[in-house]
Amino acid sequence: MHASLDIALAAEIRAQATACGFDLCRFAKARRATHADAYLEWVAEGQHGDMAWMERNQDRRCDPREVLPGCATVICLGLNYFPGESPGHDDYRIARYAWNDDYHDGIGERLKKLDAYLQTLGGTQRYYVDTGPVLERDFATDAGLGWNGKSTVQIHRQFGTWLFLAEILTTLAIPADEPFGDHCGKCTRCLDACPTQAIVSPHRVDARRCISYLTIENKESIPLEFRRAIGHRIYGCDDCLTACPWNRFAQMSNEIQFHAREEIFRHSLRDFLNFDDETFRRVFAKSPIKRIKRHRFLRNVCVALGNTGTPDDLPALQRAAQDEDPLIAEHALWAVGEIEERHKTSEA
Ligand code: B12
Ligand code: SF4
Ligand code: SF4
Known part of the structure; x- marks a missing residue:
């Protein structure tokens, strides 16, 4: 395909992702994950505890082409879920992602819509949010969807740490975005x-x-x-x-579904x-x-x-x-x- 057509295609897919309700959409080349070895070591050392599903399908988890034959691109998506500060007392704490509805449900619907659009372009897709055999943060880092913080949490300059990730593996060849680079510096x-x-x-x-x-x-x-x-x-x-200083830029999610x-x-x-x-x-x-x-x-x-x-x-x-x-x-x-x-x- 002609380069300018490629760029137009990428822009169109990004626009569709926004229309489906994603805040971020970036592209990574489908290949063996950059830090696949870090995952393999992590599992070999038993650091996954009793999450036996993290041990399974290691080949698939390390390389999206093992999940979807002919996979050319990992479309990395991000959704801001920041629900603000705690609405009530401080007798107990619940992680912010659980202050309201389960994100797996809502995001699954959005992925389905985007998949339907990609099918019209001739693509074959698999899509995942959280539970699929994909090293989500590694591909997000490759695609420049923020960077991987020292906490292992994916950070974005605009949304801080409060991002859900999701991805669509596709056979469509979309030009890859540049990584954003690590911005943790000396912070610990x-x-x-x-x-x-x-x-x-x-x-x-x-x-x-x-x-x-x-x-x-x-x-x-x-x-x-x-x-x-x-x-x-x-x-x-x-x-x-x-604790992350990048959250000084965090902004409330547009999604009422994530508010407390x-x-x-x-x-x-x-x-x-x-x-x-x-x-x-x-x-x-x-x-x-x-x-x-x-x-x-x-x-x-x-x-x-x-x-x-x-x-x-x-x-x-x-x-x-x-x-x-x-x-x-x-x-x-x-x-x-x-x-x-x-x-x-x-x-x-
Ligand atoms: C298993 C899991 C957990 C486990 C293990 C976490 C862990 N750090 O591995 C537990 C239950 C502890 C957990 C906790 C949380 N989780 Co969780 N979890 C996952 C899951 C299902 C797999 C993660 C995984 O593969 N771990 C194995 C390790 C080896 O991989 P990794 O930590 O992602 O590390 C990669 C990068 O760090 C990178 N990397 C490694 N070394 C280096 C070095 C450099 C220089 C660079 C640049 C990169 C890099 O490569 C690694 C391998 O690809 C993902 C969804 C998914 N499929 O990816 C969600 C996911 C990571 N979780 C998520 C969330 C929200 C959380 C919590 C914040 C929930 C909470 N508030 O309680 C905490 C955060 C804890 C933390 N500091 O990570 C989100 C994170 C979103 C984001 N912005 O990063 C994800 C992506 C789910 C989603 N779809 O949104 N989680
Ligand atoms: S790694 Fe993060 S989420 Fe896990 S206990 Fe430490 S501070 Fe809490
Ligand atoms: S900026 Fe600091 S707090 Fe945030 S992930 Fe990097 S080292 Fe951790």
Whole structure:
């Protein structure tokens, strides 16, 4: 194809991506991921913890051409989800991406629309948001959709860290964009801010130490060594994001769907202990929090209560310590012990 036609095609696809509701659209050449070896090492060292799906399909994850034969371009898309500051009290913290609806649903719809358009151009596509076998941040970095911060979070000069990523693998050959370059400089704020020292070196997170992993992906008991550091975070963690100076440019997302849902912030930690399955499913309908189910959510609530609770919380926790779910019972018992110990120390 003639070069100017290529450029016109790229501009047209970008315009369609904007029309579908994406804030950013850049192009990377489909090839073996630049930092594929970093991923292979990460898995070989067991830093993915129990996320067994990160071990599978390694060839596919390292190279989009293994996912889509004939793949020529990775279309990298970004969506600003910044919902602003916490709408209510600070009794508990929830990672910003979970302040409202699950992004997988809304973004999936947009990708479908863009795919339909690309089909009219003769392209064959696969599209993903989060759950596909794609090293999303590596291709975003190649495409100049921001850069990969030392926290491993993808940062954009206009939106800071508050970006969801998605991509479309396509057989269409679209001219690749230039990388933006690394703009972290000498800063180490994210490494210093991490409560569990999970950013073990620049661009490397040991998921087993990360509060996002411990409170969301981890299905088991939370290891004792991390419980106090979790503080009052009950779902995910944003500390390496909020620490990032590039967020001074962050702007509220245009999507109301990502703004804080009041219902999620209306409760006290202790209230959550009274949630039965039905209440849990109603309050967290469409929210990503629903994904961890009541028992893992209450596990997290017990840890937060253990760290911040007072003797007034003891009766509710003692009841939870009798819960038929052993995960809840064990964490509630731990919380009782922590509050009693703090109380004894403060009385002495
Ligand atoms: C597994 C996973 C996790 C795990 C592991 C995180 C991790 N750092 O690996 C856990 C559960 C801990 C997690 C946490 C979070 N996650 Co997550 N997660 C993923 C997932 C599914 C795979 C990531 C992966 O492949 N990890 C393996 C490692 C090796 O890859 P990587 O961290 O992406 O690292 C790449 C780059 O760092 C680069 N690289 C490596 N070394 C170097 C060196 C240099 C110099 C450069 C330039 C690049 C570079 O190459 C690596 C391999 O490609 C992606 C979606 C996807 N399919 O990519 C979402 C994703 C990364 N998560 C996301 C989010 C929002 C989060 C949280 C912010 C949620 C929260 N608030 O609680 C935290 C952030 C924690 C953090 N510091 O990363 C977003 C991030 C968006 C963004 N702007 O970066 C993604 C992209 C989902 C999405 N589609 O939007 N996550
Ligand atoms: S999300 Fe929290 S625990 Fe995980 S690396 Fe960032 S600051 Fe550390
Ligand atoms: S806090 Fe500093 S080092 Fe970390 S990602 Fe942001 S700019 Fe880079």
